[in-house]
Amino acid sequence: MPETAPSVDPRRWKALIFIALAQLMVVLDATIVNIALPSAQQDLGITDANRQWVITAYALAFGGLLLFGGRVADLWGRKRTFIVGLIGFAVASALGGAASGQGMLLGARALQGVFGALLAPAALSLLAVTFTEAKERAKAFGIFGAIAGGGGAVGLILGGVLTEYMNWRWTFFVNIPFAVIAATGAFLVIREPAGGRNPSRLDVPGVILATLGLVSLVYGFTRAESDGWLAGPTLGLFAAAAVLLLAFVLVESRVRAPLLPLRVVMERNRAGVYASLGLAVIGMFGLFLFLTYYLQIVKGYTPVTTGLAFLPMIVGMITGSTQIGARLMTRVRPRLLMAPGFTVAALGMLVLTQIDLDTSYPALILPGFLLMGLGMGTAFMPAMSLATHGVQPRDAGVASAMVNTSQQVGGAIGTALLNTIAASATTAYATSHAAGARSADLLKLQSMVHGYSTAIWWAVGILALAGVIAFTFINTGRPGAGSPAASSAEGEGEGTVLGSSEEDGELQVPVMVH
Numbered sequence: 001m002p003e004t005a006p007s008v009d010p011r012r013w014k015a016l017i018f019i020a021l022a023q024l025m026v027v028l029d030a031t032i033v034n035i036a037l038p039s040a041q042q043d044l045g046i047t048d049a050n051r052q053w054v055i056t057a058y059a060l061a062f063g064g065l066l067l068f069g070g071r072v073a074d075l076w077g078r079k080r081t082f083i084v085g086l087i088g089f090a091v092a093s094a095l096g097g098a099a100s101g102q103g104m105l106l107g108a109r110a111l112q113g114v115f116g117a118l119l120a121p122a123a124l125s126l127l128a129v130t131f132t133e134a135k136e137r138a139k140a141f142g143i144f145g146a147i148a149g150g151g152g153a154v155g156l157i158l159g160g161v162l163t164e165y166m167n168w169r170w171t172f173f174v175n176i177p178f179a180v181i182a183a184t185g186a187f188l189v190i191r192e193p194a195g196g197r198n199p200s201r202l203d204v205p206g207v208i209l210a211t212l213g214l215v216s217l218v219y220g221f222t223r224a225e226s227d228g229w230l231a232g233p234t235l236g237l238f239a240a241a242a243v244l245l246l247a248f249v250l251v252e253s254r255v256r257a258p259l260l261p262l263r264v265v266m267e268r269n270r271a272g273v274y275a276s277l278g279l280a281v282i283g284m285f286g287l288f289l290f291l292t293y294y295l296q297i298v299k300g301y302t303p304v305t306t307g308l309a310f311l312p313m314i315v316g317m318i319t320g321s322t323q324i325g326a327r328l329m330t331r332v333r334p335r336l337l338m339a340p341g342f343t344v345a346a347l348g349m350l351v352l353t354q355i356d357l358d359t360s361y362p363a364l365i366l367p368g369f370l371l372m373g374l375g376m377g378t379a380f381m382p383a384m385s386l387a388t389h390g391v392q393p394r395d396a397g398v399a400s401a402m403v404n405t406s407q408q409v410g411g412a413i414g415t416a417l418l419n420t421i422a423a424s425a426t427t428a429y430a431t432s433h434a435a436g437a438r439s440a441d442l443l444k445l446q447s448m449v450h451g452y453s454t455a456i457w458w459a460v461g462i463l464a465l466a467g468v469i470a471f472t473f474i475n476t477g478r479p480g481a482g483s484p485a486a487s488s489a490e491g492e493g494e495g496t497v498l499g500s501s502e503e504d505g506e507l508q509v510p511v512m513v514h
Contacts, residue, residue: 011189012130016140018185019123019130020147022086025178026116026123027151028158030058030411031288033109035159035303036168043168046102056222057106061113062120063408064215068207070121070401071259074394075202078126079192081397083183085119090179097172108172117401124384124400126190129393135330141385142326146318146377154314156292157307164303205251206259213244218409221416229420264391264399269334272473273386278406279466280342280376282414283349283459287372289415290422290452291365294355298445312366316373317380324374325381334382335474341379342467348372349460353453357445379470386474414462418455426451 033040033054041051073081092115096108127144131137162170220237227234252258265271288310295301295309325337348371354364387403430447437443 011191012136012140014185014189015130015191016127016143018182018189019082019127020144021178021185022082022119022182023123023144024147024151024154025089025175025182026120027147028155029112029116029175030151031155032159032162032171032174033058034288034292035156035307036163036171039163039168040105044099044102044105046105050102050106052222052226053106054109056219057109058113058116059222059408059412060215060218061110062116063113063218063405063412064211065114065117066121066401066405066408067210067214067260067398069117069119070125070398070404071202071207072118073122073125073397073400077192078122078129078397079186079190081118082122082126082190083186085115085122086179086183086186088115089119090176090183091115093172093175093179097169099169117404120404121397121401124387124403125396126192128396128400129192130190137385138326138329138381139322141329142322142381144384146321146380156288156310157304157314160303160305160307201257203252203255203257203259206248206255209244209248209251210259213241213248214405214409216241216244218412221412225416225419260398260402261395264395265402267390269386269474269476270391270399270402272335272470273383274402274406275473276338276342276466276470277380277383277403278410279462279469280345280379281407281410282417283345283463283466284372284376285411285414285418287349287352287456287459289419290455291352294449294452298357298449299359299361309361309365310369313369313373316370316375317377318373320374320377320379321381322377324378329382329385333474334386334476335471337382338379338474339467339471341375341377342463342470343375345372345375345379346460346463346467348375349456349463353456353460355449355453355456357449379466383470386476414459418458421458422451422455424451425454 037051037054040046040054046054069081069085089112092108092111096105096112099105099108127140131140158174159171162168162174216237220234220241223231223234223237248260249262252260252262265274291310292306295306296303301309320341325341328337348368351364351368351371359365384403387399391399426447429450430443433443433446
């Protein structure tokens with residue numbers, strides 16, 4: 001296949017700057033508010049029962065509407081959807097920063113999630129159709145993967161700085177310059193290739209079933225965290241999610257223009273990417289959550305110091321993504337990067353299971369963070385690129401949305417699952433050691449650390465499972481070794497397939513996450 005116009009257009013590297021900036025804004029917004037939440041709660045008089053909704057409102061809207069956003073990008077045009085998503089996100093952020101009460105803040109967070117669900121898949125699919133040459137795509141996705149993986153930790157640092165030295169409202173206002181710069185740059189620089197738009201009508205039943213099903217699933221895990229796994233509302237939400245998502249699959253298999261063509265998720269390599277990334281994010285979100293509390297409550301770090309403590313993880317992610325993943329992506333099979341990457345991250349997590357009251361940051365936490373970052377950066381790089389493996393350009397948006405969906409759902413599951421495990425282990429430890437405790441405060445801290453350590457052990461296992469799934473399911477060859485899957489797709493008469501060049505092999509597939 002001859003090299004296409006987007007591959008020789010020098011504007012594509014400028015486009016990457018604005019696409020990556022928008023992705024950074026979306027990813028860091030998932031964590032930047034966490035550190036600011038105590039200040040916002042006190043300022044606006046938010047009750048303890050409602051404070052979780054500042055996080056949950058964003059996750060529900062974002063996770064529930066991602067497939068819809070991905071299909072809108074395919075139908076309406078990626079560039080247009082991208083710019084509208086950026087403008088809407090900026091407006092929602094301004095409303096959040098100016099919030100005068102909890103209702104306004106929660107509404108702004110939900111609105112951020114809505115426009116984030118438009119923005120994230122549009123950004124990924126733009127990248128997918130902009131970089132079509134294997135080596136350049138490797139570099140582009142190395143940068144994008146580092147941002148997607150490290151954005152959450154950047155959010156913790158930025159949230160700490162803004163909260164401590166300015167005001168919690170700036171964790172919202174900071175999005176506005178990001179969005180304005182990215183939207184202006186996108187309007188001037190990005191040129192969407194012709195022919196990739198899907199002219200089909202929107203699958204309204206699919207939108208309703210997918211949105212309600214994903215919202216029920218995410219909310220079910222949120223209720224499990226607060227009410228317990230066997231509580232009536234929790235079980236009811238899980239049952240509703242199962243029924244709605246099953247109905248969604250049945251509808252998608254029968255309608256002429258499905259919201260999520262089942263061919264997108266049935267391909268073995270893409271399925272492996274979605275599953276392994278979703279599991280990896282479960283472990284990652286658990287780490288951010290527990291280590292943030294550990295460093296502030298047990299070690300006494302300030303919000304800024306806590307955020308800076310995560311900096312080595314960001315450095316590790318950038319190094320793993322740009323210096324390991326990007327350099328090797330065109331030389332080795334993707335699973336030989338993803339599976340070892342998740343394994344190294346699991347080893348870093350294993351180191352962090354040894355935290356105690358007097359743990360040394362340089363001796364234990366620092367190497368754990370570095371291993372986590374290197375492993376995740378190395379694994380995220382090929383995962384991003386494979387997310388639209390063999391997919392037709394008309395489906396690039398929804399394939400990209402599936403990666404974001406797996407990460408959003410994984411993040412919600414990880415927060416609820418690991419939080420519940422930690423809480424149970426903390427209570428059990430406190431009960432069993434109450435008789436011999438020297439002081440109540442010391443016992444409380446010891447119980448807390450034991451709970452965190454127990455949950456991190458679970459995260460180790462989850463990351464190891466992500467590595468096994470990546471190694472087992474992802475069987476695409478290295479670039480230049482041929483492309484059976486892509487060739488098959490081409491043979492079906494579906495049109496041009498992203499990543500199916502005989503010269504460059506199956507990794508000719510841009511895209512991608514948090």
